[in-house]
Amino acid sequence: xxxxxxxxxxxxxxxxxxxxxxxxxxxxxxxxxxxxxxxxxxxxxxxxxxxxxxxxxxxxxxxxxxxxxxxxxxxxxxxxxxxxxxxxxxxxxxxxxxxxxxxxxxxxxxxxxxxxxxxxxxxxxxxxxxxxxxxxxxxxxxxxxxxxxxxxxxxxxxxxxxxxxxxxxxxxxxxxxxxxxxxxxxxxxxxxxxxxxxxxxxxxxxxxxxxxxxxxxxxxxxxxxxxxxxxxxxxxxxxxxxxxxxxxxxxxxxxxxxxxxxxxxxxxxxxxxxxxxxxxxxxxxxxxxxxxxxxxxxxxxxxxxxxxxxxxxxxxxxxxxxxxxxxxxxxxxxxxxxxxxxxxxxxxxxxxxxxxxxxxxxxxxxxxxxxxxxxxxxxxxxxxxxxxxxxxxxxxxxx
Numbered sequence: 001x002x003x004x005x006x007x008x009x010x011x012x013x014x015x016x017x018x019x020x021x022x023x024x025x026x027x028x029x030x031x032x033x034x035x036x037x038x039x040x041x042x043x044x045x046x047x048x049x050x051x052x053x054x055x056x057x058x059x060x061x062x063x064x065x066x067x068x069x070x071x072x073x074x075x076x077x078x079x080x081x082x083x084x085x086x087x088x089x090x091x092x093x094x095x096x097x098x099x100x101x102x103x104x105x106x107x108x109x110x111x112x113x114x115x116x117x118x119x120x121x122x123x124x125x126x127x128x129x130x131x132x133x134x135x136x137x138x139x140x141x142x143x144x145x146x147x148x149x150x151x152x153x154x155x156x157x158x159x160x161x162x163x164x165x166x167x168x169x170x171x172x173x174x175x176x177x178x179x180x181x182x183x184x185x186x187x188x189x190x191x192x193x194x195x196x197x198x199x200x201x202x203x204x205x206x207x208x209x210x211x212x213x214x215x216x217x218x219x220x221x222x223x224x225x226x227x228x229x230x231x232x233x234x235x236x237x238x239x240x241x242x243x244x245x246x247x248x249x250x251x252x253x254x255x256x257x258x259x260x261x262x263x264x265x266x267x268x269x270x271x272x273x274x275x276x277x278x279x280x281x282x283x284x285x286x287x288x289x290x291x292x293x294x295x296x297x298x299x300x301x302x303x304x305x306x307x308x309x310x311x312x313x314x315x316x317x318x319x320x321x322x323x324x325x326x327x328x329x330x331x332x333x334x335x336x337x338x339x340x341x342x343x344x345x346x347x348x349x350x351x352x353x354x355x356x357x358x359x360x361x362x363x364x365x366x367x368x369x370x371x372x373x374x375x376x377x378x379x380x381x382x383x384x385x386x387x388x389x390x391x392x393x394x395x396x397x398x399x
Contacts, residue, residue: 042330042339042366045089045174045398069119079121089113093178093374093394108394109133123149128161142197142223143173155206162223163202166195168214168242169256169282170294170324178376178392179360182345183296183322186354189305189315192221193238193260193276195298199223199231200238210246215239220260234263244282252284256298264314266306272314275303280322289333296324307351320349338365355383371397 040046071080092108111134117127125147131139145161164172166184175181184195200218219231220238227233238260246252257279264272280298302318323346330336341362347354362376375393382388 040369042328042334042336042364046176079119079124081118081120085116085118087115087398089115089396089398091394091396093392096391098389098391107135107392110135110394123151125149145202157204159202159204162197162199164196165198165216165218165238165240165258167202168204168216168240168244169195169254169296170326172196175326176328176339176364176374177326177341177343177360177362178374179343179345179358179362179378181296181324182347182356182358183298183324186300186320186322186347186349186356188276188300188302188318188320188349188351188354189307189311190264190266190309191262191274191276191302191305192224192233193262193274193302194222195258195278197223198238212242212244214242216241220262233265236261236263238276250286254282256280256282264304264306266309266311272304272306274305275301277301290330292328292330294324294326294328296322298322302351305351307353315351318349318351320347320351320354322347336366338363352383357381370399371395 069082071082073080090112091110093110095103095105095107097103112132113129114132115127115129117125119125126145127147128141128144130141141162143163145159145163147157147159149157151158164184166172166181169184170181172181172184187194198218198220200216202214202216205213216239218238218240220236221231221233224231224233238258240256240258242254242256244252244254258277260276262274262276264274266272278298278300280296282296283294285293285295298321300318300320300322302320304314304316305318306314323344325344327342329340331338341360341364343358343360343362345356345358345360347356349355358378358380360376360378362374364372364374366372373393373395376391378390380388380390
């Protein structure tokens, strides 16, 4: 075992030497000729408040125009981007599992994304990314939306497209850890309702009091392939509401609710209706710029779900609860070259298949603003796989 760990660490440092040679800059930083640090801290892809404001402002800086951004075509109604903005993210890891087959695995690339986003006019913007490679498969488009910013000259934005239902809470795609936010991912039996990707419309409103409101209407069945040009599997839609409040400069608290109905289709009966309701509070506490605590609690109720496609009878009144806590330590705040994360995931349910608990410690070091090394340890108790330990070491690069 010691020899395997030594080999893993040697390869980790070899990756570090290779990655240190890279010094490219992602699309938005290229556009405004600014450091990634302007929006990301302590490392990409995590956004700091300024980055959230930038994204919510239609991916533009309110106090600075990008030089020569549009082509002057002599038509005020035409917004033609001069240099189409593209960026790439690539992650690679080495994984070792203790007690789960004691396997070592080279997982590089673990994922490769092609990203693009920017202004189409003063108030209109777009964003999408395409998974060129995710665990050796072409996953396709996930985030993809058109956004209108400051509708009616208010801090009122509307998004139409494809996004994660949980985005108003803690964005899974912007986490620093390899370990997921499992509180958002459980799928109960053959139910398609989850807090991950879906198609729909989202409206956000911000007030000067530090209060934010979010409303969503989504299909409620994820992002499957269209069937006869329909993406929704039934006539029902799901509805999401969230309110959050800033309290001083250090605390933000919020409350979330999701209500959806869906038809349950199995081999014997397609007239079963599942009513799902998810709700819970969340908070972010930033005592100093060195520490950030994120916490989420959710509880979900499903009225009637088939456990699998060939089930003869449905299970009723399923309750699922989830807890996520994430503590981030940045020794020098924005100027930190390294950081630490402690994370706890806990999902419990009377549908056993989704039970999951993990304790994670993650450390990262910035070789460049857009290249970081990461090492992560997790103790996992998974209902399906049992209890095991895993170590990941590798890199995350954006260019």
